[in-house]
Amino acid sequence: MYKNEDLGDFTMFLEELISKDYEFVFFNELSSESHQVILRHDIDFDTDAALQTARIENKLGVKATYFFLMTNSSYNPFDKDNLKAIKEIKELGHKITIHFDPTIYDDFVQGFELEKQCFETMFNTEVDIVSLHRPNEYFQNYDKPICNCEHTYMDKYFRQIKYVADSGGTFRYGHPFNTDEFKNGKTLHILIHPIWWIFEGQTNHEILKDFYTKKKEQLKKHYAFNCKPFNEIRNELN
Numbered sequence: 001m002y003k004n005e006d007l008g009d010f011t012m013f014l015e016e017l018i019s020k021d022y023e024f025v026f027f028n029e030l031s032s033e034s035h036q037v038i039l040r041h042d043i044d045f046d047t048d049a050a051l052q053t054a055r056i057e058n059k060l061g062v063k064a065t066y067f068f069l070m071t072n073s074s075y076n077p078f079d080k081d082n083l084k085a086i087k088e089i090k091e092l093g094h095k096i097t098i099h100f101d102p103t104i105y106d107d108f109v110q111g112f113e114l115e116k117q118c119f120e121t122m123f124n125t126e127v128d129i130v131s132l133h134r135p136n137e138y139f140q141n142y143d144k145p146i147c148n149c150e151h152t153y154m155d156k157y158f159r160q161i162k163y164v165a166d167s168g169g170t171f172r173y174g175h176p177f178n179t180d181e182f183k184n185g186k187t188l189h190i191l192i193h194p195i196w197w198i199f200e201g202q203t204n205h206e207i208l209k210d211f212y213t214k215k216k217e218q219l220k221k222h223y224a225f226n227c228k229p230f231n232e233i234r235n236e237l238n
Helices: 010-019 047-059 080-091 108-123 204-226 230-236
Strands: 023-025 036-043 065-069 095-100 129-132 162-165 188-192
Touching: 010 047, 036 047, 047 065, 047 080, 065 080, 065 129, 080 095, 080 108, 095 108, 204 230
Parallel strands: 023 036, 036 065, 036 188, 065 095, 095 129, 162 188
Antiparallel strands: none
16 A cells, blocks of 8 residues: 655656556547546646656656646746756657646637747647636636637546645545556556756755755855856855
8 A cells, every 4th residue: 555645756756657568648548437647747847857756757668648837936947957847858758848837828729829929939849738827716617628629627537537745745536556547457547747856855844945055055046147246255155
């Protein structure tokens, strides 16, 4: 019996699905009620961790869909290093697309059209699926495409197949390997946040501390490179 808090090693997690003859598919490839798995990554904080999970998946012959926030304070997808990481994820055979926050717009349809155009232009890709960021009840029940683009909370992805997520560092809807659906080889939709699998720690709090420490050092390097006076106070900062 798996504990919901025990996410474990990402490679071993994938190998368990592979051992049960699951086929990893993109959203638009869903075609069976059994032995298919949609592996989805919502990237809220860090593209480096996303690249690491993407490389692991590639080595195992697994493909996944990666959703990137274009409007957030944690990373800029058009930054040189982030741009390179996202493009490499695409080159590894994964789907890259938008993690969309509809709540920041007065007109979310207009906002999505703008983000879609920017993302498709920058990454030379077609956006045909979108993940909604922290959707409220309205959007969890919004069972229709946005601008002819499907989203991950439509019934066929969210209710008609088993959905599990590691949000907050635990499997809130039960560990996928404990579910009757997994035991019976039914099709799954699994949401993964790479931050919980790549950074170090035995608990979600320890993982967040490790993530924060490493991001803080990256930020210091960024400031030091772009602002010479920062180097004079860098060692004074925790």
